[in-house]
Amino acid sequence: MNRRSFLKWSGFSLVAATLGGLGLREAHAGNRYYSGPISDHFDGKVFFNPGGEEPRGLSDLLRWQFGGGKMEWPKPVTAADVVTTKPEPRVEGSRLVVTMVGHATLLIQTAGLNILTDPVWSERASPVPFAGPKRNNPPGVAFDDLPKIDIVIVTHNHYDHLDVATLNKIVRAHNPQIITPLGNDTIIRAENPFSRTAVMDWGDRLDLEGGFVVHCEPCHHWSARGMGDRRMALWAAFVIETPGGKIYHIGDTGYAEGKHYREVREKHGDIRLAIMPIGAYEPRWFMKAQHQNPEEAISGFRSSGAAFGIGHHFGTFQLTNEGIDDPPKALGVAMSAAGIGADRFKGLRPGQQFEVPRAGA
Template identity: 65%
Template sequence: MRKNVNPYYSGPVSDHFDGVRFFNPDGFPPRGLADLFRWQLGGRRVQWPGRYDSPFRPAKPDTAVDGDRLRVTMVGHATLLIQVASLNILTDPVWSRRASPFAFAGPQRRNAPGILMNDLPPIDIVLVTHNHYDHLDLETLSALHEEHEPHIVTPLGNDTIIRRGVPNARISVLDWGDRLDLDDDIVIHAEPCHHWSARRTSDRRMALWAAFVVETPAGKIYHIGDTGFHGGTNYRAAREKHGAFRLANLPFGCYEPRWFMEGQHQNPEEAVMGMLACGAGHVAGHHWGTFRLTNEGIEDPLRALEAALDKAGIEGARFRALRPGEVFDVPHAPAA
């Protein structure tokens, strides 16, 4: 691949696209291969158990949730089923055994999906935040399309990747700041987050990454698949633009070592700061305990989250570290 050719997206230069690659304004790109080898060969990786089973049995969701109810069910990692306003929304769906381009190598699931694929309700919308393998899984998207034909919403360039595995998928593609009006009551916005993208070493930052805001009659939902904290800039911007959120789905795992991960994965303390900065009444915490991607122990995020919530004076019930199969019926009013 020639370095000046983007295989996924062609469009005008913007404040986060240089004509070939996307970037984080006033931020920084991912570290290079030398730093990757330094991390991988540096040791200090806490061993994970071969299995980390959830205490919850696989959920069997209702067909729909309506009225002012809002329900989130954890599947695993960043895959959540959001049920609101009679819609069923999946985020970054991954049912595969590995988060990897290979069936025989790469990060392997430590627990079973919290919903069996056959027990899913009719899926209306799929949100794909970016193209890393733990968030964009073509095998899962193909299975979902075959059974549900959902409307997939994703940032610029990811549609090209998805169509390679699901040629007939219905896809809406958004840039940061774009909105998708599904009907009079449901609007999806794509907003900035501090991250990056790649499916291989030669296509870094050639497809966009994004967070999503979902406006519903039951309240606003802020979903982030992956992000570095970036001084809270994007959290504050989201609150200024959209107001407070009934629910934020925030990653809080996969964060060590900090010198390598700070720009792409926030830690639990930063996730709590993000919760406050965006004005979230409640948080569904994700991106921990399923795929071993970084150095911390499997339950280290839980202990760090508890300490961060205590330090901030926030009740633990407001920031739920969800396990596969766990169902979270989100209170309507933000907690005091």
């Protein structure tokens, strides 16, 4: 293999690891992260999407990576070219303010509680610090400008969502309650054995102080951090009950005919805010089962019955084929077709904030 081929192979391998491994079958019979009873989404060895579609294998991965069609992103911008925000220390009462840090990292503030989702401040979403998908923009909130973090939600173990280096810093600086699905606690505790980590299965409920409740709910995705651990840790969405209304947060999901959106509406009723991914969706033949596109996101938003929405998972790490501005452009088209105004659903850029109105306001 010549140098150019090696670099291309190395690059796609790291992107594949970011998205969750190389599409290979498990290398051994055991599960390195979780041991528990068989359920409707765990077969005793690995987790799965009931009635859903499994991620594609190595041959399809190679077809995608060497098939061309990847749009060129602009060169990374510097901090001077990016809006940065210093959030309020606390947001009280029924006010709800969400600040975009970048990709799937958002700061949610309401009723005196500060919640951080899938925190990644590292330069790369990768298993190694010297290669792999690199940030196209600095975080919209400097790490030292974070308010005191009370809760961290980690939705699954892909490198663009579970960043151990960032979690280490957050644990040292804030000692928050970390909430994550089954098996991911093993990864987190391996680096932070004394972290306050609560682990949840789909359907579980966690009651917190101040009238907050966290529900762990299904989404259609998968997990892995390399070769040999595919689907050994669970992925999930979360519904957060707050004194000012419910927040539905999804880190990553395929649309799966919208069934999870309908189910969450049936179970949880009125939702004030839905936060969902709108990026990393091309080529469609490869990504459809794991990443919804903006049109599907808007369809899911409508099915959930949420009053307001935020789109994330675009513009920071180039993981797939679409251009850097394709997701927000496609989002605008989908919103217009669905008759949803710009005041109801926002694709936030790093540093941007959305003060969410009360439902019905």
